[in-house]
Amino acid sequence: MEINEKQIRDMIDIIKNVEAEIGKAIIGQKDIVRQVLISVLAGGNVLLEGVPGLGKTQLVKTLAKVMDLSFSRIQFTPDLMPADVMGTNIIVKDDSGNSRFEFQKGPVFANLVLADEINRATPKTQSALLEAMQEQTVTVGKVTYRLPQPFLVLATQNPIEMEGTYPLPEAQMDRFLFKLSVLFPSFDELKDIMDITTTNREVELNKIMDGESILKMRKIIREVPIAKPVQEYALRVVLGTHPEIEGAPEGTKKYIRFGASPRAAQAIITASRARAVMEGRYNVSFEDIKYVAYPSLRHRFFLNFDAVADGVTTDALIGQLLEEVSVY
Amino acid sequence: MSPTDKELIKIIRRIRDRLHAAFIINSIVLGLGFALCIGLGLAVAARFIPIYNVYLMIFKIVAAAVLAAFLYSAFKTPRNDYAALRVDSLGLQERTVTALELIGSQSAIAVLEKNDALMHLKGLDYKKKITLKPNKRYLLICFILAAALLLSGFIPNPMAKRAEELHSLKEKIAEQQKKADKLVERVKSNPKLSEEQKRELETKLLELKSELKSAEDEKEIKKALGKTEKKLEYIKEKFATSEDLKKIADVLSRNEMTKALADMIKNSDEKAFKESIRKIAEALRGLSAVEKQKLAEELSKLAQEIKSNPELSRAFAGLAEKLASGELGDISRELDELSESISELMENESIRNAISELAKELGAANISQRGQDGAGHQGQGNIPGNNGQQGQGNQPGGNGQGSGRGGGAGSGTDMGNENQAPIPPAGSGISKKNDSVKKDGEYEKIFTPQTLGGDGETSNLSGNKGTGGNVEQVITDKSRTVRGTSVPYNQVVGQYKSRAMESLNTSDIPPGMKDMVREYFTSLEE
Numbered sequence: 001m002e003i004n005e006k007q008i009r010d011m012i013d014i015i016k017n018v019e020a021e022i023g024k025a026i027i028g029q030k031d032i033v034r035q036v037l038i039s040v041l042a043g044g045n046v047l048l049e050g051v052p053g054l055g056k057t058q059l060v061k062t063l064a065k066v067m068d069l070s071f072s073r074i075q076f077t078p079d080l081m082p083a084d085v086m087g088t089n090i091i092v093k094d095d096s097g098n099s100r101f102e103f104q105k106g107p108v109f110a111n112l113v114l115a116d117e118i119n120r121a122t123p124k125t126q127s128a129l130l131e132a133m134q135e136q137t138v139t140v141g142k143v144t145y146r147l148p149q150p151f152l153v154l155a156t157q158n159p160i161e162m163e164g165t166y167p168l169p170e171a172q173m174d175r176f177l178f179k180l181s182v183l184f185p186s187f188d189e190l191k192d193i194m195d196i197t198t199t200n201r202e203v204e205l206n207k208i209m210d211g212e213s214i215l216k217m218r219k220i221i222r223e224v225p226i227a228k229p230v231q232e233y234a235l236r237v238v239l240g241t242h243p244e245i246e247g248a249p250e251g252t253k254k255y256i257r258f259g260a261s262p263r264a265a266q267a268i269i270t271a272s273r274a275r276a277v278m279e280g281r282y283n284v285s286f287e288d289i290k291y292v293a294y295p296s297l298r299h300r301f302f303l304n305f306d307a308v309a310d311g312v313t314t315d316a317l318i319g320q321l322l323e324e325v326s327v328y
Numbered sequence: 329m330s331p332t333d334k335e336l337i338k339i340i341r342r343i344r345d346r347l348h349a350a351f352i353i354n355s356i357v358l359g360l361g362f363a364l365c366i367g368l369g370l371a372v373a374a375r376f377i378p379i380y381n382v383y384l385m386i387f388k389i390v391a392a393a394v395l396a397a398f399l400y401s402a403f404k405t406p407r408n409d410y411a412a413l414r415v416d417s418l419g420l421q422e423r424t425v426t427a428l429e430l431i432g433s434q435s436a437i438a439v440l441e442k443n444d445a446l447m448h449l450k451g452l453d454y455k456k457k458i459t460l461k462p463n464k465r466y467l468l469i470c471f472i473l474a475a476a477l478l479l480s481g482f483i484p485n486p487m488a489k490r491a492e493e494l495h496s497l498k499e500k501i502a503e504q505q506k507k508a509d510k511l512v513e514r515v516k517s518n519p520k521l522s523e524e525q526k527r528e529l530e531t532k533l534l535e536l537k538s539e540l541k542s543a544e545d546e547k548e549i550k551k552a553l554g555k556t557e558k559k560l561e562y563i564k565e566k567f568a569t570s571e572d573l574k575k576i577a578d579v580l581s582r583n584e585m586t587k588a589l590a591d592m593i594k595n596s597d598e599k600a601f602k603e604s605i606r607k608i609a610e611a612l613r614g615l616s617a618v619e620k621q622k623l624a625e626e627l628s629k630l631a632q633e634i635k636s637n638p639e640l641s642r643a644f645a646g647l648a649e650k651l652a653s654g655e656l657g658d659i660s661r662e663l664d665e666l667s668e669s670i671s672e673l674m675e676n677e678s679i680r681n682a683i684s685e686l687a688k689e690l691g692a693a694n695i696s697q698r699g700q701d702g703a704g705h706q707g708q709g710n711i712p713g714n715n716g717q718q719g720q721g722n723q724p725g726g727n728g729q730g731s732g733r734g735g736g737a738g739s740g741t742d743m744g745n746e747n748q749a750p751i752p753p754a755g756s757g758i759s760k761k762n763d764s765v766k767k768d769g770e771y772e773k774i775f776t777p778q779t780l781g782g783d784g785e786t787s788n789l790s791g792n793k794g795t796g797g798n799v800e801q802v803i804t805d806k807s808r809t810v811r812g813t814s815v816p817y818n819q820v821v822g823q824y825k826s827r828a829m830e831s832l833n834t835s836d837i838p839p840g841m842k843d844m845v846r847e848y849f850t851s852l853e854e
Contacts, residue, residue, distance in 0.1 A: 226432055
């Protein structure tokens with residue numbers, strides 16, 4: 001694809017407008033909005049973690065509206081079956097009265113899929129999403145169906161209620177580009193939320209972009225140059241999560257059980273490119289790497305018992321790692 | 329390359345040069361600080377341990393550190409990518425380093441990125457941010473260190489004099505080492521010495537050298553000097569005594585024809601001697617019968633006297649025989665043997681002289697070292713002969729043989745002090761330090777007859793058993809009062825040793841026993 005200067009400049013403007021439009025409906029959570037947008041542009045799925053009522057579902061709905069994307073929401077429950085997500089073959093009668101099987105598409109066939117409380121479903125149903133998230137296809141019987149593009153899963157999970165939940169397997173966690181922690185709003189933000197949601201005031205959202213422009217942007221973003229020292233820094237950070245590697249930081253050796261997979265490096269590089277463009281730059285900086293390292297890594301390495309006992313969090317370890325790994 | 333690329337490279341190079349200059353300046357300051365730190369440490373250490381010319385040393389260290397820092401930093405030019413990264417760290421968010429990697433690329437995003445980087449670079453006042461002023465903290469540290477160093481120079485150093493003395497001693501040792509080297513060379517090239525002798529001498533000399541080399545502190549230096557003196561004595565003994573040579577020179581000087589040869593021996597002119605002795609055959613033939621006879625007698629006598637040197641004795645005896653017979657014939661063999669043996673003696677004499685000289689100098693250095701021990705150290709020496717001066721006559725009546733010997737011995741003590749080296753005279757006692765070595769009272773006392781080394785005369789009394797004989801009587805005064813005293817042995821051991829060493833050279837003692845005697849006296853001094 002031939003990229004020209006105008007396309008790049010337009011893209012930067014569109015992204016800024018999308019951010020501003022979402023800001024109308026989502027009060028506060030600027031970082032979460034930005035990180036979700038980065039995921040959309042980088043083409044990755046997002047796992048949103050936070051207590052109920054923080055506007056996770058609202059965010060996804062707003063995103064779908066502003067981006068003019070098809071949206072479906074799946075509420076995950078323990079009795080949810082894979083077919084409820086993917087769809088199933090049903091017997092239908094044609095005009096001539098003959099019966100035949102026809103594939104009835106499930107809610108996963110949308111551009112934006114909100115997998116609400118994903119950890120409440122059984123592993124069987126959770127794993128049904130694996131193919132959709134990674135390959136962006138659905139296979140039922142012997143037929144593989146391609147999901148609409150762009151395709152993005154935004155899953156939410158509640159970190160408090162662990163009763164009757166099925167923690168996501170590591171393989172599935174690795175398929176999320178970002179894991180975002182949605183924090184409780186500040187006083188002013190909460191006040192603004194009340195003003196919007198408890199009155200008749202309605203927020204009118206404009207469609208700023210569509211699915212096709214997202215796909216074009218993804219291609220442009222992949223062209224954003226990244227200097228060798230910056231790329232090497234990202235790789236050193238990922239390698240720094242591996243306790244078995246010689247020269248690993250002390251924190252890693254002490255608290256990490258398994259390090260991040262190569263997908264983490266892919267996620268950091270791709271997401272940092274998107275972030276650079278959103279910042280109005282044509283190159284990736286160390287700051288971009290540091291910014292995306294938190295959401296890219298926090299679900300990709302696993303802490304050991306010592307970390308849990310000492311109250312060490314993944315974010316604290318990532319922060320330490322980013323400081324310890326030299327940028328030159 | 330596009331104009332943007334060229335401009336980018338130009339700016340990056342300028343930044344790189346500025347970074348290099350800043351690096352050189354900071355390296356010099358850092359090197360200076362480091363050297364001043366060491367210098368201050370040395371200045372403080374010099375107050376406790378003797379360090380010769382410490383401020384000159386500090387100056388040299390500072391100069392070397394500054395030069396090394398300059399050379400190191402001058403040749404360590406930063407790379408363009410490093411310069412780009414550094415300038416990016418000033419808020420350009422890796423635009424420059426990315427642009428540098430994109431030089432030559434004409435894709436839309438690359439062009440955009442390079443233009444963006446160029447715009448930001450132009451907007452950056454890098455001269456202000458990359459300053460050529462040295463790091464203020466380093467500079468402050470340097471100033472503090474320099475001031476402390478300067479101040480320390482005004483405080484009197486109690487060890488300065490001591491350091492100077494030690495330095496001169498070390499220089500002397502180095503000189504001795506060189507001399508020992510030369511001696512080794514001479515021993516190696518001496519064809520008269522057997523391989524075994526050479527090996528032994530070389531080993532001793534090399535041991536001596538390494539001991540001198542390994543001597544690091546005052547105590548070791550002293551010890552090494554002492555050992556060296558002893559070893560040199562041992563080495564000297566390995567060479568034939570010069571007595572024979574003196575006798576030969578004496579005998580040869582009596583005859584007009586051989587007088588020149590005697591002079592050559594005295595002057596140790598080996599080469600001239602060899603040349604002259606070849607010519608002497610003809611001259612000998614020209615001698616009258618009487619002269620030949622006279623010379624033959626003298627040479628024959630000489631051969632008898634130098635029997636301890638069989639080769640030489642044989643050569644002289646052979647020559648004397650031929651002269652006596654008047655039939656000189658072919659005397660080249662005798663003359664060759666003579667020439668060779670005398671040359672050997674001359675060479676040995678020359679080595680002995682060199683060793684003596686070395687030993688003398690080492691002795692002087694050791695004495696000077698003793699004198700540096702400060703007021704608390706003292707040397708003691710017994711000077712024999714001053715008070716005694718008496719003769720004693722034994723009167724064995726008419727029976728057998730008797731001997732009378734006059735002698736006297738006195739004792740004196742030289743006290744050493746800081747400025748004056750106590751030079752122990754012949755027969756000195758043990759030099760010691762008050763704080764570390766035994767006091768006089770702690771040494772075992774021995775009886776000394778006070779006659780040792782006296783200058784009395786010896787009389788031989790002859791007579792036959794049962795028939796009486798001559799009586800020779802020497803009347804002395806104070807004969808009873810100086811019969812001897814009990815003194816700590818350390819006061820007389822040196823005197824005893826000195827006498828023993830003299831006896832070793834003059835008496836006919838088997839060579840194996842000489843070492844034993846030497847070791848015994850050495851052990852007494854320890």
